[in-house]
Amino acid sequence: MQSSTPAGRPGRPRSATADAAILAATREALVELGWSRLTLGDVATRAGVAKTTLYRRWAGKNELVVDAVAELFDELRLPDCGSLADDIEGVVLQFAAILARPEAKSGLMAVIAESTRDDALRERIRASIVQRQMRLVLEGRARAQQRGELPPEPDPQESARIVDLIFDVVAGAVVHRTLVSGKPADEEWVHSFTQVLLHGLAEAPGDG
Amino acid sequence: MQSSTPAGRPGRPRSATADAAILAATREALVELGWSRLTLGDVATRAGVAKTTLYRRWAGKNELVVDAVAELFDELRLPDCGSLADDIEGVVLQFAAILARPEAKSGLMAVIAESTRDDALRERIRASIVQRQMRLVLEGRARAQQRGELPPEPDPQESARIVDLIFDVVAGAVVHRTLVSGKPADEEWVHSFTQVLLHGLAEAPGDG
Amino acid sequence: MQSSTPAGRPGRPRSATADAAILAATREALVELGWSRLTLGDVATRAGVAKTTLYRRWAGKNELVVDAVAELFDELRLPDCGSLADDIEGVVLQFAAILARPEAKSGLMAVIAESTRDDALRERIRASIVQRQMRLVLEGRARAQQRGELPPEPDPQESARIVDLIFDVVAGAVVHRTLVSGKPADEEWVHSFTQVLLHGLAEAPGDG
Amino acid sequence: MQSSTPAGRPGRPRSATADAAILAATREALVELGWSRLTLGDVATRAGVAKTTLYRRWAGKNELVVDAVAELFDELRLPDCGSLADDIEGVVLQFAAILARPEAKSGLMAVIAESTRDDALRERIRASIVQRQMRLVLEGRARAQQRGELPPEPDPQESARIVDLIFDVVAGAVVHRTLVSGKPADEEWVHSFTQVLLHGLAEAPGDG
DNA sequence: CTCTAAACGAGACGGTACGTCAAGTCTTGAA
DNA sequence: TTCAAGACTTGACGTACCGTCTCGTTTAGAG
Numbered sequence: 001m002q003s004s005t006p007a008g009r010p011g012r013p014r015s016a017t018a019d020a021a022i023l024a025a026t027r028e029a030l031v032e033l034g035w036s037r038l039t040l041g042d043v044a045t046r047a048g049v050a051k052t053t054l055y056r057r058w059a060g061k062n063e064l065v066v067d068a069v070a071e072l073f074d075e076l077r078l079p080d081c082g083s084l085a086d087d088i089e090g091v092v093l094q095f096a097a098i099l100a101r102p103e104a105k106s107g108l109m110a111v112i113a114e115s116t117r118d119d120a121l122r123e124r125i126r127a128s129i130v131q132r133q134m135r136l137v138l139e140g141r142a143r144a145q146q147r148g149e150l151p152p153e154p155d156p157q158e159s160a161r162i163v164d165l166i167f168d169v170v171a172g173a174v175v176h177r178t179l180v181s182g183k184p185a186d187e188e189w190v191h192s193f194t195q196v197l198l199h200g201l202a203e204a205p206g207d208g
Numbered sequence: 209m210q211s212s213t214p215a216g217r218p219g220r221p222r223s224a225t226a227d228a229a230i231l232a233a234t235r236e237a238l239v240e241l242g243w244s245r246l247t248l249g250d251v252a253t254r255a256g257v258a259k260t261t262l263y264r265r266w267a268g269k270n271e272l273v274v275d276a277v278a279e280l281f282d283e284l285r286l287p288d289c290g291s292l293a294d295d296i297e298g299v300v301l302q303f304a305a306i307l308a309r310p311e312a313k314s315g316l317m318a319v320i321a322e323s324t325r326d327d328a329l330r331e332r333i334r335a336s337i338v339q340r341q342m343r344l345v346l347e348g349r350a351r352a353q354q355r356g357e358l359p360p361e362p363d364p365q366e367s368a369r370i371v372d373l374i375f376d377v378v379a380g381a382v383v384h385r386t387l388v389s390g391k392p393a394d395e396e397w398v399h400s401f402t403q404v405l406l407h408g409l410a411e412a413p414g415d416g
Numbered sequence: 417m418q419s420s421t422p423a424g425r426p427g428r429p430r431s432a433t434a435d436a437a438i439l440a441a442t443r444e445a446l447v448e449l450g451w452s453r454l455t456l457g458d459v460a461t462r463a464g465v466a467k468t469t470l471y472r473r474w475a476g477k478n479e480l481v482v483d484a485v486a487e488l489f490d491e492l493r494l495p496d497c498g499s500l501a502d503d504i505e506g507v508v509l510q511f512a513a514i515l516a517r518p519e520a521k522s523g524l525m526a527v528i529a530e531s532t533r534d535d536a537l538r539e540r541i542r543a544s545i546v547q548r549q550m551r552l553v554l555e556g557r558a559r560a561q562q563r564g565e566l567p568p569e570p571d572p573q574e575s576a577r578i579v580d581l582i583f584d585v586v587a588g589a590v591v592h593r594t595l596v597s598g599k600p601a602d603e604e605w606v607h608s609f610t611q612v613l614l615h616g617l618a619e620a621p622g623d624g
Numbered sequence: 625m626q627s628s629t630p631a632g633r634p635g636r637p638r639s640a641t642a643d644a645a646i647l648a649a650t651r652e653a654l655v656e657l658g659w660s661r662l663t664l665g666d667v668a669t670r671a672g673v674a675k676t677t678l679y680r681r682w683a684g685k686n687e688l689v690v691d692a693v694a695e696l697f698d699e700l701r702l703p704d705c706g707s708l709a710d711d712i713e714g715v716v717l718q719f720a721a722i723l724a725r726p727e728a729k730s731g732l733m734a735v736i737a738e739s740t741r742d743d744a745l746r747e748r749i750r751a752s753i754v755q756r757q758m759r760l761v762l763e764g765r766a767r768a769q770q771r772g773e774l775p776p777e778p779d780p781q782e783s784a785r786i787v788d789l790i791f792d793v794v795a796g797a798v799v800h801r802t803l804v805s806g807k808p809a810d811e812e813w814v815h816s817f818t819q820v821l822l823h824g825l826a827e828a829p830g831d832g
Numbered sequence: 833c834t835c836t837a838a839a840c841g842a843g844a845c846g847g848t849a850c851g852t853c854a855a856g857t858c859t860t861g862a863a
Numbered sequence: 864t865t866c867a868a869g870a871c872t873t874g875a876c877g878t879a880c881c882g883t884c885t886c887g888t889t890t891a892g893a894g
Contacts, residue, residue, distance in 0.1 A: 172377075201406050260844090425861090426862085430870065451738075592793075592799065595740060618823065635890085635891075675841095
């Protein structure tokens with residue numbers, strides 16, 4: 001019945017519930033304490049688990065937080081609102097809502113900061129969070145090209161570059177708005193942002 | 209008549225050179241160790257200063273790093289290349305070059321992460337870094353409006369909203385590209401980004 | 417003082433050897449540095465033990481030094497030299513020899529000084545050092561009463577008062593001679609002291 | 625201890641009131657904080673004086689406390705009660721009363737402890753406190769010899785030895801009673817002690 | 833009445849040790 | 864073999880005093 005004990009492995013099997021309890025405890029601690037005051041000993045206590053159990057499964061604080069935060073972003077869905085602009089606004093608002101939650105705010109930026117000096121950590125973040133949500137850009141772009149709202153792009157390499165660029169612009173803008181400027185990425189802001197993204201500064205400064 | 213004491217304040221005046229030495233030592237430590245392994249004791253040693261001197265002037269690691277990083281961004285200059293697009297590319301490349309430096313990478317994201325739980329710190333970041341560079345957007349936009357590249361905006365409140373938005377998009381995209389995606393914000397990327405910023409996705413997907 | 421896992425207590429038991437190593441290191445540091453320059457960090461290093469281990473077992477410098485010094489006095493033995501005077505001289509010489517050792521000198525008076533402001537510490541000193549050596553007075557007096565050298569004392573309360581008085585006179589005189597006057601409590605002095613103790617000033621001024 | 629501008633020394637003379645204020649502040653701090661928590665900065669503040677003024681006059685905490693405590697013992701007077709026993713009881717009770725004061729308790733034993741590692745300090749204590757009160761023993765003994773209560777001692781060297789011994793026994797017993805045993809040196813105890821001192825254990829166990 | 837030189841208050845300085853806390857490892861007995 | 868419990872080493876934390884220093888400001892006697 002256990003997921004991690006493949007067969008008749010000797011010894012006591014790993015507790016199946018521990019992983020979920022630990023990740024939930026981690027998010028709880030992030031909400032209450034933030035990243036820098038979160039301690040693994042405290043997480044273990046909250047999860048009703050020994051510190052050794054925690055270290056047996058994760059290498060350290062960073063890896064644990066990445067996994068705890070990654071789960072938050074899996075609930076993102078690309079809505080089908082009929083137009084590219086509305087689809088973008090819908091998904092960006094969802095993204096902003098997640099980023100506004102303290103467990104995401106506190107944890108995400110901290111592990112990104114840590115990843116600037118730890119390539120393995122950056123790769124883990126890319127795989128667990130960034131790349132996993134790239135699907136939204138791919139899906140939305142394909143749908144818009146089908147609708148004729150965006151020109152088709154035959155060159156696959158060029159296509160990848162554009163997708164990356166869009167992702168950086170969208171994710172970066174929302175993150176900067178939320179965490180650095182410290183203002184809400186609300187409907188009004190998301191609308192203005194979407195207009196600029198689609199039509200540029202020169203054409204769409206005020207509204208659309 | 210006083211050399212270093214601004215008014216007739218009693219007591220030994222603070223060492224004038226210590227501040228600069230400490231900030232330089234902080235940047236040096238950020239390069240070598242990154243934010244999480246940087247310790248104030250080590251910074252004090254590098255600066256040839258006692259730990260207490262450091263604590264007398266800064267409340268903690270976060271405040272110190274903000275000041276150390278803020279100085280990096282003061283070298284940003286808005287070039288006059290003749291067109292808005294070229295001006296943007298010029299300043300974004302400068303910004304990307306600074307962000308690529310390890311002392312900026314390591315320090316900036318970490319203090320932003322910390323600021324999610326510390327309003328005073330966020331305000332310090334906003335005042336020392338963000339607001340201070342906002343001048344670039346204001347100056348560039350005014351110049352473009354004089355040139356007729358951007359429509360004039362008579363409503364001052366609307367104007368402020370647009371300026372904020374531009375800043376979030378530009379800064380956020382470069383930061384995300386550099387720190388999250390982990391790819392260089394080189395000339396090619398900056399060119400593509402500028403095209404999207406000015407003309408939008410629909411009109412300027414491949415190039416201009 | 418510490419019980420080594422008395423029953424099926426969970427968790428790793430305390431190191432049995434650490435206690436002895438720490439007390440020995442404390443005495444070594446007392447010899448080299450004296451009480452005021454002795455630091456717990458240094459003791460920990462000498463004992464090959466972490467500072468936290470030390471703080472887990474003792475509340476502070478004072479308690480540690482009391483325990484380290486107390487062990488020194490356990491080697492005191494009441495000799496049986498045939499007469500009360502000779503017995504007293506023998507044990508007082510032993511006591512003086514211990515007090516002459518730098519680890520006793522340095523440590524003992526300092527913790528007594530500290531105990532003037534800390535009742536718990538005074539009680540610890542009384543229990544660990546003073547009361548523990550009171551046996552010598554009791555034993556010597558009983559032996560002398562058997563020999564007929566001292567009159568029997570039927571009243572137990574009066575008996576206790578006398579014993580306390582003898583202890584204060586003997587211990588106090590030796591301590592004062594050694595630490596305050598700074599002169600050795602050698603055989604000659606001990607002999608004169610014993611004559612005064614047994615026969616008083618009026619009868620035995622010069623010698624016996 | 626300090627000469628207040630002995631001759632036509634140029635410059636501003638030392639404040640005459642500062643010395644007294646500092647010593648009083650030291651005693652006050654000893655009462656409130658005890659020796660180990662007493663800090664020179666705090667003494668300076670209490671005395672309304674700068675820390676530098678304090679260091680200009682005393683080498684450190686130990687020297688300062690010796691001077692502060694020494695003044696306490698100068699009020700000791702040898703009463704003339706008619707008999708040696710009564711004279712002794714009178715002066716011992718005075719001595720016990722001083723030792724019971726917290727500023728004496730706290731300070732005296734601490735500097736004695738320190739003096740075990742600092743010969744200059746021991747000499748200062750001997751000169752300022754011990755030797756200064758030796759007069760009481762000399763005076764009392766001479767008076768008793770005149771009265772015929774004590775045999776005369778023609779040999780001056782032997783006489784000095786006896787005086788030293790008496791001093792060690794008296795001072796040591798009172799100090800041990802007060803500080804180590806932690807019980808009051810009250811009239812009853814002083815009476816018993818005096819009987820032992822004059823007549824010895826064998827003859828005067830219960831009372832006299 | 834100035835001049836001069838020391839003492840003064842204030843407080844910053846480079847240090848040392850403090851006692852606490854968290855990280856990550858190790859050792860026990862029980863499941 | 865894993866688990867909970869908890870002792871272990873390590874190392875940074877932020878604080879408190881130390882004793883020294885550098886200021887600008889008295890303050891007295893000498894010229």
